[in-house]
Amino acid sequence: MDHFSIRDGILHAEDVPLPAIAEAVGTPVYVYSRATIERHARVFRDALSELDAPHIAFAVKANPNLAFLKVLQREGYGADVVSGGELSRALAAGMAPRDIVFSGVGKTRAELEYGLDEDIGQFNLESTEEAVELAGIAAGRGMAAPCALRVNPDVDAGTHDKISTGKADNKFGVPIGNAPEIYARLATLPGLAMRGVAVHIGSQLSSLEPLETAFGKVGMLVAELRKAGLTVSHVDLGGGLGVPYKPGDNPPSPAEYGAMVHRVTRDWDVTLTFEPGRVIAGNAGILLTRVIRVKSGLRHPFLVVDAAMNDLARPAMYGAWHTFEGVAPTGDRMIANIVGPICETGDTFAMARECDDLEAGELAVFRTAGAYGATMASSYNSRGFVAEVMVDGNRFATVADRIGASDIMDAERVPEWLA
Ligand code: LLP
16 A cells, blocks of 8 residues: 555645655655654554564665655664665664674675675675675674575566576575585684574565475475574565556565565474565655656557656666556556657667657656665766655655756766867
8 A cells, every 4th residue: 555646636645745855855756654654664664563573674676765764764674785875875774783684795895895894784695706705704804794685586486587686596595405515614724603594585576485385495405404503593585575466466565574474484493584685665656746747659649658668667677567547647548658758779768658648848756666766767868867856745855856867967077188
């Protein structure tokens, strides 16, 4: 459930009519609803209430905006970060270092050092090579870094190939079959405090089955490690729960997910960590856009909107569906190709889509844009980066300024020898 709804014929974010935001901040603009973020955070937490003190670390990659993170920090969430940049954002949002998990297959030496400097809660190690490097740095400081070993369970998550992470030939984690040997070795390194294992098989999962299979394998691994005399006090089950993008989508609910986790992990006797991203952020944001022009087409008209693939990359990258709605719908419908202004055919949000009948100058939204939206933007075609706004009841604030083409050009130089 989200807080974007039609009132008096106009789409509102909570109590704010979207035209008011377009007028104040311009378009395109991402709009987030604080009440929706909070609601999703609570629903997810409540779904895990059967578990013993689980730790929830929001996957910052889904939406790293500082205000967005602040809402989650106030909800008691920690953070799952995958770069020094994300770590600094989580800290700036006030998240406690011990509530931060550092994932990622390519943490640099500087990033490992940064994590140690800040005394973060857990490093999720993705390889022996990374583990040995971290151990060396930590031992040199007289520290023992709290670590989990990320395992690759070789499970097909049944999602888009580009966001699947748990198949044997994906780059993530160590093969689960090799984990006992690797874990035993890492447990001997003085710079590491091996405390558990981590798994994440992919994103936008539409079924619990692959998750349950993966968790089952992790459970067997935990038993095997303990049998070998190794300590396992923590297991990180990653993120991945899908959200509805289009009518008819019916992903498992957080409650169903929580019940499955409870059933599968009941005898593990560990502290569980979760890394939800999309399920918290996805439906808490929309991308507000204006129709530039309605261009006639051979079969269907082209609705050319002022948002483009550089602002919302998911349709171009994954063929993803984002529901498109008019801000002041009349009930009249049309079939249109919805495209952005960028000069490549990939800049297409939808072909032959039935949608509200719109004319040039009218406002519309792409729904479910709160996760992997603004954060995946580029400045392609020198379009800059769009602004982000957060609504809270009847007030709203710009939580990220628009970065114009000229701001970006200001960072560029023509060397003297070309002048
Ligand atoms: N933990 C790890 C280690 C991850 O790699 C990810 C997502 C998550 C947690 C959060 O997963 P979620 O709960 O959001 O499914 N850009 C793509 C999604 C990429 C997801 C990458 N990893 C998209 O727009 O669909």
